[in-house]
Amino acid sequence: MKVAVLAHEKFPDRAKTAVGLLRYSDYEIEAVLDRDNAGKRVSEFVPDVQDAPIVAEMADAPAVDALIIGIAPIGGGFDESWRSDVRTALERGCDLISGLHYFLEDDDEFAALAADNDCDVWDVRKPPEDLTVAQGVAGEVDAEVVLTVGTDCSVGKMTATLELLEAARERGVDAGFVPTGQTGIMIEGWGNPVDRVVSDFTAGAVEEMLVERGDDYDYLFVEGQGSIVHPAYSAVTCGILHGSMADRLVLCHEAGREAVHGYEEFDLPPVPEYVDLYEDLAGPVHETEVAAGALNTKGIADDAEARAAVESFAADLDAPATDPVRFGERDGDDAGIDAVLEAIL
Amino acid sequence: MKVAVLAHEKFPDRAKTAVGLLRYSDYEIEAVLDRDNAGKRVSEFVPDVQDAPIVAEMADAPAVDALIIGIAPIGGGFDESWRSDVRTALERGCDLISGLHYFLEDDDEFAALAADNDCDVWDVRKPPEDLTVAQGVAGEVDAEVVLTVGTDCSVGKMTATLELLEAARERGVDAGFVPTGQTGIMIEGWGNPVDRVVSDFTAGAVEEMLVERGDDYDYLFVEGQGSIVHPAYSAVTCGILHGSMADRLVLCHEAGREAVHGYEEFDLPPVPEYVDLYEDLAGPVHETEVAAGALNTKGIADDAEARAAVESFAADLDAPATDPVRFGERDGDDAGIDAVLEAIL
Numbered sequence: 001m002k003v004a005v006l007a008h009e010k011f012p013d014r015a016k017t018a019v020g021l022l023r024y025s026d027y028e029i030e031a032v033l034d035r036d037n038a039g040k041r042v043s044e045f046v047p048d049v050q051d052a053p054i055v056a057e058m059a060d061a062p063a064v065d066a067l068i069i070g071i072a073p074i075g076g077g078f079d080e081s082w083r084s085d086v087r088t089a090l091e092r093g094c095d096l097i098s099g100l101h102y103f104l105e106d107d108d109e110f111a112a113l114a115a116d117n118d119c120d121v122w123d124v125r126k127p128p129e130d131l132t133v134a135q136g137v138a139g140e141v142d143a144e145v146v147l148t149v150g151t152d153c154s155v156g157k158m159t160a161t162l163e164l165l166e167a168a169r170e171r172g173v174d175a176g177f178v179p180t181g182q183t184g185i186m187i188e189g190w191g192n193p194v195d196r197v198v199s200d201f202t203a204g205a206v207e208e209m210l211v212e213r214g215d216d217y218d219y220l221f222v223e224g225q226g227s228i229v230h231p232a233y234s235a236v237t238c239g240i241l242h243g244s245m246a247d248r249l250v251l252c253h254e255a256g257r258e259a260v261h262g263y264e265e266f267d268l269p270p271v272p273e274y275v276d277l278y279e280d281l282a283g284p285v286h287e288t289e290v291a292a293g294a295l296n297t298k299g300i301a302d303d304a305e306a307r308a309a310v311e312s313f314a315a316d317l318d319a320p321a322t323d324p325v326r327f328g329e330r331d332g333d334d335a336g337i338d339a340v341l342e343a344i345l
Numbered sequence: 346m347k348v349a350v351l352a353h354e355k356f357p358d359r360a361k362t363a364v365g366l367l368r369y370s371d372y373e374i375e376a377v378l379d380r381d382n383a384g385k386r387v388s389e390f391v392p393d394v395q396d397a398p399i400v401a402e403m404a405d406a407p408a409v410d411a412l413i414i415g416i417a418p419i420g421g422g423f424d425e426s427w428r429s430d431v432r433t434a435l436e437r438g439c440d441l442i443s444g445l446h447y448f449l450e451d452d453d454e455f456a457a458l459a460a461d462n463d464c465d466v467w468d469v470r471k472p473p474e475d476l477t478v479a480q481g482v483a484g485e486v487d488a489e490v491v492l493t494v495g496t497d498c499s500v501g502k503m504t505a506t507l508e509l510l511e512a513a514r515e516r517g518v519d520a521g522f523v524p525t526g527q528t529g530i531m532i533e534g535w536g537n538p539v540d541r542v543v544s545d546f547t548a549g550a551v552e553e554m555l556v557e558r559g560d561d562y563d564y565l566f567v568e569g570q571g572s573i574v575h576p577a578y579s580a581v582t583c584g585i586l587h588g589s590m591a592d593r594l595v596l597c598h599e600a601g602r603e604a605v606h607g608y609e610e611f612d613l614p615p616v617p618e619y620v621d622l623y624e625d626l627a628g629p630v631h632e633t634e635v636a637a638g639a640l641n642t643k644g645i646a647d648d649a650e651a652r653a654a655v656e657s658f659a660a661d662l663d664a665p666a667t668d669p670v671r672f673g674e675r676d677g678d679d680a681g682i683d684a685v686l687e688a689i690l
Contacts, residue, residue: 136576136608199547200540202580228583229629231481235547235584242579263481269629277625284574284614 003097004031004061005070006085011037011054012045017099018070020183022049024162031061032070033085048330058085058092066095068186069104076101076125086110095120099182099193124185127197127205134203139245139286141214143176146344147246148224148294149278151268153233154261155254156325157224158184160294163324164250164344165221167337170329173345176217178209180240184223195225195236202239210244219345222246228277231263241278245286248344249278251317254296255309271316292340293321303331310336319343346371348442349406350415351378351430356399357390362444363415365528367394369507376406377415378430393675403430403437411440413531414449421446421470431455440465444527444538469530472542472550479548484590484631486559488521491689492591493569493639494623496613498578499606500599501670502569503529505639508669509595509689510566512682515674518690521562523554525585529568540570540581547584555589564690567591573622576608586623590631593689594623596662599641600654616661637685638666648676655681664688 005022007015011034022029022042029052032042038056042049055061067089073079078100086104089096090113098104098121105111105121114121138145146164148157158181168175177188185191192205206222214220222244226233251274260266269277275290282288295313297306306326314321320343322328322336329337350367352360356379367374367387374397377387383401387394400406412434418424423445431449434441435458443449443466450456450466459466483490491509493502503526513520522533530536537550551567559565567589571578596619605611614622620635627633640658642651651671659666665688667673667681674682 134577136605136611195543195545197544198540199542199544199581199584200578202544203577228626229587231587231630232479232548233545234587234630235580236544238573238583239544239580242574242576260481266481266630273625273629280618280622281573281626284618285576285579285611 002064003027003066004064005068006033007070009036010071015071017183025187030064031055058088069098078102093117097122099124124182125193125196131201134207138207138210143214143217143220145246147222148250150227151253152227155252156296157252160252161223175219178222180223203243206243242285248291250292251290252294292343293317297323347409348372348411349376349409350413352415354381355416360416362528370532375409376400403433414443423447438462442467444469469527470538476546479552483552483555488559488562488565490591492567493595495572496598497572500597501641502597505597506568520564523567525568548588551588587630593636595637596635597639637688638662642668
């Protein structure tokens with residue numbers, strides 16, 4: 001499917017969804033909309049993803065099937081400066097895909113235009129109506145379930161999940177992806193927005209996905225969210241942990257992170273404490289283990305230092321670890337990722 | 346406020362909300378509606394709560410200010426056999442209070458009648474629109490926070506919270522109640538339905554209540570939900586644990602319960618494991634301890650056996666424990682409840 005991705009004034013550093021789509025999705029991205037960088041190309045900013053022209057507005061984009069909103073302002077509201085782009089897209093017959101809290105299908109103008117032009121509007125963050133409480137049956141699916149868990153939010157759980165999935169598939173493993181957040185859902189074209197469901201249905205929203213796909217794959221890689229000791233988001237983390245009944249966990253961490261992102265008065269516990277917490281909390285519902293780790297080393301410039309950080313992290317975990325973005329296919333040294341995959345598959 | 350409570354065909358054993366209101370609320374309950382028991386009195390079924398006549402329908406009830414829906418069918422739907430009672434109440438100018446998932450204010454007939462007769466409709470389970478993510482500030486309120494946590498759902502956390510609160514107040518302690526579920530919210534006339542909010546806002550919904558009331562009391566008693574190892578409901582439990590930043594925990598358990606209620610294939614872990622789990626999970630956000638226990642011994646007929654069960658539970662906790670419903674004011678022996686209060690205050 002050919003798409004354009006809206007990322008006005010935020011590409012690439014504050015356009016996590018847009019960059020995620022460029023890196024991991026199967027969409028053919030024909031244009032990125034960013035009025036601050038019109039005339040340049042994606043490759044000038046992010047070299048190792050699919051390339052596309054950057055245009056000032058939807059009217060300048062080539063023919064596409066859909067417009068995707070690829071940024072999420074704080075609060076998830078709709079920026080009125082995007083209205084003309086969305087209007088143009090609908091007038092051209094494009095579908096809409098959006099992860100905003102503001103649902104585009106509930107916007108009167110967009111709803112009318114979508115109806116007139118036969119366009120689908122997919123608000124990724126709107127949970128399905130039929131979700132309910134977990135039945136406690138995720139453990140019964142055929143697939144082995146691997147879940148990424150974190151020491152904090154924004155440490156790279158989705159990226160680690162997708163990198164490990166890709167590496168597993170390259171090695172012939174029959175593995176599927178279970179997204180839990182808006183970018184992952186857009187990439188996969190399917191999934192429940194677990195952080196937006198009714199709190200009582202958190203585990204159930206994960207279980208429903210595992211039951212739907214669990215007999216189609218040998219392995220399912222579940223994208224984790226937040227951290228089990230996050231002052232705001234631990235509920236979602238806990239619901240995913242129990243709802244997925246994961247067989248193995250991959251602990252994700254960012255090198256150098258010492259306090260909760262955005263909640264700096266809360267120190268992160270030592271890594272071995274996370275291992276115990278996740279395993280002890282999961283155990284009464286489904287026995288599991290932290291079988292491997294993924295360390296995000298983007299804050300370390302020197303490769304040797306990054307490798308040392310990974311080794312230290314692996315020692316803390318007492319399990320294999322790597323930085324799946326930095327090491328592996330990109331630097332021609334697969335030993336780290338091979339060890340991680342061996343531990344989790 | 347004078348009220349009637351609807352509990353058709355379910356009073357008293359399957360009318361948990363109605364009985365909770367009779368036992369703990371300040372409402373003057375003028376009638377219970379139960380068409381199966383019309384002509385009898387509450388005291389014939391439940392001797393130790395406020396008494397009221399049981400009537401067949403709203404038309405038979407004396408003058409009241411509000412009708413409260415005091416039962417919740419599985420799924421939380423509205424039973425159409427109640428429609429004439431609700432209609433009658435509105436025609437008589439009564440307000441409505443309901444904890445159903447089906448929101449009465451969104452029912453066209455009820456909305457029109459409420460407008461015509463100037464009645465308020467309070468759907469207790471509808472979360473306020475302005476809830477958001479936790480800021481991590483519950484620990485900053487003046488009050489000391491005591492939270493009930495459980496080994497399972499339906500072990501008596503709300504009851505234990507209210508009994509301990511009442512006993513504390515009788516001893517002159519300045520303590521407030523923070524409800525988190527529908528019955529507690531009806532009793533208090535205030536509160537956020539934590540199990541119905543957006544999952545990302547679970548901790549925030551608790552924090553918001555603590556911030557609102559935390560400087561008005563010396564102690565706040567927070568009603569817990571579910572269990573931290575419940576296959577379906579642990580997300581809500583975890584959000585309350587971190588969102589409340591409780592200073593002390595009271596572990597609630599039902600004597601003899603060995604498996605998760607309704608999920609019988611999941612064994613409950615041993616009591617000391619719960620103590621470690623709750624303390625270890627809470628610690629990185631806010632240091633706390635399981636300071637006392639509340640054991641629900643209703644399944645044990647013999648008082649001496651019940652006392653032995655409490656002693657065994659206290660030994661498992663390494664902390665004082667009691668059955669606050671069975672022992673204390675009702676049997677004239679305050680030693681157990683005094684020890685528990687001393688530990689948590």
